[in-house]
Amino acid sequence: MSITISPITGIPVIRPGDDLATHLLSAMDRSRLHLADADILVICQKVVSKAEGRIARIADITASPFAEQIAAQTTDKDPRIVEIILRETTRIVKMNRGHLIVETGPGWVCANAGVDESNSLEDGTVILLPADPDASARRLKDAVRARTDKDVAVLITDTWGRPWRDGLVDFAIGIAGIDAMLDLRGETDMNGRELHHTVMAQADALAATAGLMMRKGAGLPAVLVRGYAFKPAKGSAAPLIRPRELDLFR
Amino acid sequence: MSITISPITGIPVIRPGDDLATHLLSAMDRSRLHLADADILVICQKVVSKAEGRIARIADITASPFAEQIAAQTTDKDPRIVEIILRETTRIVKMNRGHLIVETGPGWVCANAGVDESNSLEDGTVILLPADPDASARRLKDAVRARTDKDVAVLITDTWGRPWRDGLVDFAIGIAGIDAMLDLRGETDMNGRELHHTVMAQADALAATAGLMMRKGAGLPAVLVRGYAFKPAKGSAAPLIRPRELDLFR
Numbered sequence: 254m255s256i257t258i259s260p261i262t263g264i265p266v267i268r269p270g271d272d273l274a275t276h277l278l279s280a281m282d283r284s285r286l287h288l289a290d291a292d293i294l295v296i297c298q299k300v301v302s303k304a305e306g307r308i309a310r311i312a313d314i315t316a317s318p319f320a321e322q323i324a325a326q327t328t329d330k331d332p333r334i335v336e337i338i339l340r341e342t343t344r345i346v347k348m349n350r351g352h353l354i355v356e357t358g359p360g361w362v363c364a365n366a367g368v369d370e371s372n373s374l375e376d377g378t379v380i381l382l383p384a385d386p387d388a389s390a391r392r393l394k395d396a397v398r399a400r401t402d403k404d405v406a407v408l409i410t411d412t413w414g415r416p417w418r419d420g421l422v423d424f425a426i427g428i429a430g431i432d433a434m435l436d437l438r439g440e441t442d443m444n445g446r447e448l449h450h451t452v453m454a455q456a457d458a459l460a461a462t463a464g465l466m467m468r469k470g471a472g473l474p475a476v477l478v479r480g481y482a483f484k485p486a487k488g489s490a491a492p493l494i495r496p497r498e499l500d501l502f503r
Numbered sequence: 504m505s506i507t508i509s510p511i512t513g514i515p516v517i518r519p520g521d522d523l524a525t526h527l528l529s530a531m532d533r534s535r536l537h538l539a540d541a542d543i544l545v546i547c548q549k550v551v552s553k554a555e556g557r558i559a560r561i562a563d564i565t566a567s568p569f570a571e572q573i574a575a576q577t578t579d580k581d582p583r584i585v586e587i588i589l590r591e592t593t594r595i596v597k598m599n600r601g602h603l604i605v606e607t608g609p610g611w612v613c614a615n616a617g618v619d620e621s622n623s624l625e626d627g628t629v630i631l632l633p634a635d636p637d638a639s640a641r642r643l644k645d646a647v648r649a650r651t652d653k654d655v656a657v658l659i660t661d662t663w664g665r666p667w668r669d670g671l672v673d674f675a676i677g678i679a680g681i682d683a684m685l686d687l688r689g690e691t692d693m694n695g696r697e698l699h700h701t702v703m704a705q706a707d708a709l710a711a712t713a714g715l716m717m718r719k720g721a722g723l724p725a726v727l728v729r730g731y732a733f734k735p736a737k738g739s740a741a742p743l744i745r746p747r748e749l750d751l752f753r
Contacts, residue, residue: 255509256716347751354751362667371701412701416666416752417612419745420684420704422711424668434670440720451621451662453715454670461672461711465703466506470690495669501597501604502666502752 256480259286260466260473267474269306274396277475286477288403291485293478294393295463298411298426299369299380300474301389307381309337309368327351334370337379341366346503357382360494361426362503363413371470383409386427387489394429406430406488410460412469416502423464425456428488432456435483454493455483506730509536510716510723517724519556524646527725536727538653541735543728544643545713548661548676549619549630550724551639557631559587559618577601584620587629591616596753607632610744611676612753613663621720633659636677637739644679656680656738660710662719666752673714675706678738682706685733704743705733 263280267273277296281288302308316324316332320339324332327348335353344356357366367382383389390407397405409427414420425433435455463476497503513530517523527546531538552558566574566582570589574582577598585603594606607616617632633639640657647655659677664670675683685705713726747753 255507256712257505257507258712259505349751350749352751412703415704415745417745417750418674418704418707418743419749420702420707420743422704422708435715440718452670453662454665454668454672455715457668457670458672458711458715461708462506462508463712465685465705465708468690493668493670495665495667499600499669500667501599501602 254480254482256478258463258466259477259479261286261475261477262473264300264472264474266472267300267303269303269308271304272396273300273304274393274400277393278397278400280475281477288397288401288405288477289479290404291406291481291483292403293406293408293431293459293481293483294397294475295408295410295460295478296393296475297423297464297467297469298367298382298386298409299469301383301386301393301409301427302380305383305389307383308378309381310378311337312377323348323353327353334368334379337381338366338368341368341381356503359386359491360497363411367411367413367426382411383427387429387491388427390427390429390488404430404485406483406485408456408460408463409490410464410467412464423460423467425460425493426490428456428490430485431483431488432486433488433490433492456490457493504730504732506728508713508716509727509729511536511725511727512723514550514722514724516722517550517553519553519558521554522646523550523554524643524650527643528647528650530725531727538647538651538655538727539729540654541656541731541733542653543656543658543681543709543731543733544647544725545658545660545710545728546643546725547673547714547717547719548617548632548636548659549719551633551636551643551659551677552630555633555639557633558628559631561587561627561629573598573603577603584618584629587631588616588618591618591631606753609636609741610747613661617661617663617676632661633677637679637741638677640677640679640738654680654735656733656735658706658710658713659740660714660717662714673710673717675710675743676740678706678740680735681733681738682736683738683740683742706740707743 314333316336320336342355347354564583570586592605597604
């Protein structure tokens, strides 16, 4: 069976307090995209964060001496933005060549704690990651269910770099309604040998192409994936975080 | 515009010397999938390597003392398989906790140099990565063009782990007909601010979802992506290799 990935166009600029489900469903109505059970809504972190008011005003921030030092030594950033990043950071993984790769509260490892200077509501603000992206995904799933009676899955994505490979790719950071992983262990190869080690990060795999279809700066922050066969599940992005003790690069 | 990702079913077990294009096109004919210009054929490395005879027979290999040491200390592998891995390796990036993360000739960083013990043609053999995956992709693209007159793109993928994130995802390691990257720099965000840093690894993003649709052990090693808008280009996977001097984790 084929899967289809469709952009959801016509979503307006999202502002703090906006109801995302309303905007998403209205935009889908206008483009005659009608939700079905087992559809997967993929939405970029920025609009979720904006709706949730996860915005910091740079003028409100006082940089600590450490933030001032980092700004001077390792990045070309405003020290107050470094301060905002540090407040989202539980551990600095690498600080080098103008880059600040950190671990955030939930355990994500990414540049700048996911703090984003582009596409903010107005100059002088930056957008933070949602405080609890799984909960954000769950709220959106429940709101869609309440209004359409359709049981969909939700992936919240962000666009990050990777070690070793150039270019950015979207990853899943919040999940509801589908497992992060697809466990193929126990399936055998064509010789009857077990395909050990094969646990696919299905949420990341789906997020990647879906994110490529988005144009976050051009009002296209969400995508609909249809036809992917999956077992409904509570879902959480936590299994995508490699446990620190099993991570050779942290 | 939506994109559609369709599994190509009915591809037989591929053996050394087999003509991949013939098998792919026959399988597509049987399932009434008809190629169109700008389709993207995504095919897993294993069948490409098998067709090209990139297979090593373990019994033919003598492990070097270094391979014996590594096998004893850090992995649960047969020392001869470690030897095969080392012969594909230009640099060891990390050797720890049973894992061998290495850099291969072209510059890919991956576990075990991509040497794969599952799904080999018969017991006692392992499958190596194609010697030049871009050239493999180009040959397949040209063969498809010669037989169907359709101008398609080709991605050759492999399934790898990632630092920081658990679970496996498919990556593009050989490309023809499409750029590895989609450069969005110069596009502006909704405030007219430039979306700097935004170069998307479009080949990896497409490979991820396409690879999730494959079942390499169950005779489903290829997938057709249709409807993705891209500018035809010569294509190469080389831009996906992060230059070593810009890589904080190598």
